[in-house]
Amino acid sequence: MAHQLLDTPAPQEVVTRDLLFDRDSDGTLAWTVRATTQSGLPVLALADSGEAPLGPSGPKVVCRHTTPKGLAHRWATRVVVGRADESSVRRHPDEVLAEWRRGSLLLDPASRHAISPDLVGGVEWVHGVRVLPLRTATLPPATHTNCLFVGERRALLVDPGSAEADEQLRLCEAIDRFVGRNGPLGAIFLTHHHADHVSGVPGLLRRFRLPVWAHPETASRVAFPVDRLIAPSATFEPLEGGPAGWEVAHTPGHAPGHLSLRRASDGAAVVGDMVASIGTILIDPSEGDVREYVTSLRSMAAQGIGVVHPAHGDPVFEGTERVLATAGHREWRETLVLAALRAGARSLAEVTAQAYAPNAVALGWLAARSTEAHLVALERAGVARRDEVGAWHPAAPGDPS
Numbered sequence: 001m002a003h004q005l006l007d008t009p010a011p012q013e014v015v016t017r018d019l020l021f022d023r024d025s026d027g028t029l030a031w032t033v034r035a036t037t038q039s040g041l042p043v044l045a046l047a048d049s050g051e052a053p054l055g056p057s058g059p060k061v062v063c064r065h066t067t068p069k070g071l072a073h074r075w076a077t078r079v080v081v082g083r084a085d086e087s088s089v090r091r092h093p094d095e096v097l098a099e100w101r102r103g104s105l106l107l108d109p110a111s112r113h114a115i116s117p118d119l120v121g122g123v124e125w126v127h128g129v130r131v132l133p134l135r136t137a138t139l140p141p142a143t144h145t146n147c148l149f150v151g152e153r154r155a156l157l158v159d160p161g162s163a164e165a166d167e168q169l170r171l172c173e174a175i176d177r178f179v180g181r182n183g184p185l186g187a188i189f190l191t192h193h194h195a196d197h198v199s200g201v202p203g204l205l206r207r208f209r210l211p212v213w214a215h216p217e218t219a220s221r222v223a224f225p226v227d228r229l230i231a232p233s234a235t236f237e238p239l240e241g242g243p244a245g246w247e248v249a250h251t252p253g254h255a256p257g258h259l260s261l262r263r264a265s266d267g268a269a270v271v272g273d274m275v276a277s278i279g280t281i282l283i284d285p286s287e288g289d290v291r292e293y294v295t296s297l298r299s300m301a302a303q304g305i306g307v308v309h310p311a312h313g314d315p316v317f318e319g320t321e322r323v324l325a326t327a328g329h330r331e332w333r334e335t336l337v338l339a340a341l342r343a344g345a346r347s348l349a350e351v352t353a354q355a356y357a358p359n360a361v362a363l364g365w366l367a368a369r370s371t372e373a374h375l376v377a378l379e380r381a382g383v384a385r386r387d388e389v390g391a392w393h394p395a396a397p398g399d400p401s
């Protein structure tokens, strides 16, 4: 049975499968698949199915769990009690949950749902970070923005970005279930001001009395009041009044007021649009700064990131590696932009065509905006210059800026 966790099926494709476990008389459960992540963390995952014949006297379906739309890894899981084979992992559920909460074990969300029902209808790969993707008008191919419940008590509701009525309703129901179990939320926390991250806030404020927390650069760009301004340094520092153990850092570049969250104990991180696991991050030259973005990524990686939760797509287990890879990719692109300039490309279209070859046409305006962001960054660094008609040139030392 293959462990499919690290595969990347096409977004939205739903794989049906069964989680088959056995329950001993003392309540111990047996899982049929055990796998290990690259970081060595054991994962209790699921059996591929079809093997358990379901009939009146056969294994019994005890519950179902379907991962939400908006994630690349989608499973419609039947949780089945049946006869596990002898090679199964046998553990008591309380012990499994305790290990999962300590961060020494990963538990497939459907496995977790089977032993402790999911509250928000999303996925919770690491304890205390519940991911609920909501449909938003975002950058394709992404179709959803993850709204996250971070922490257990005084939890933060991060980036409720959907203003669509059905998605608001789904979120409100999730909040009601969460609050019913865990007590009131602490605040709405915004990673940054983009519409696909904040558009659900006004609707939520009509229904719930919740303070909004954001960086001053975000507060100045949104159309509703921000109750608490958060302006940390680039180094993660404790988030006073937030859920226990969580830290916050200023990570500008994609947006001037971008904030990221990290849990000190295990590095679990909620990073908004610093990385993406579906689609790409646009650095728009009108407000982004690609070198600042790379600096923020490198700073985050240097501090250590565990399971990283982007705003678009699935959590990524090897967080530091993903953050570094994202930074490295931008630096590589910058070298292509500079090489295009040095090879004689002058207009934005020419530089884009060379720096993004052979995909410039397919990527369209996105490639052009990204190229312009790189050119502006190179100009700020004194490596490129724009002449009076807007053509780009490599800058030699001593060139007028």
Ligand SMILES: [Zn+2]
Residues within 6 Å of the ligand: 192, 194, 254, 255, 273
């Ligand atoms: Zn954004």
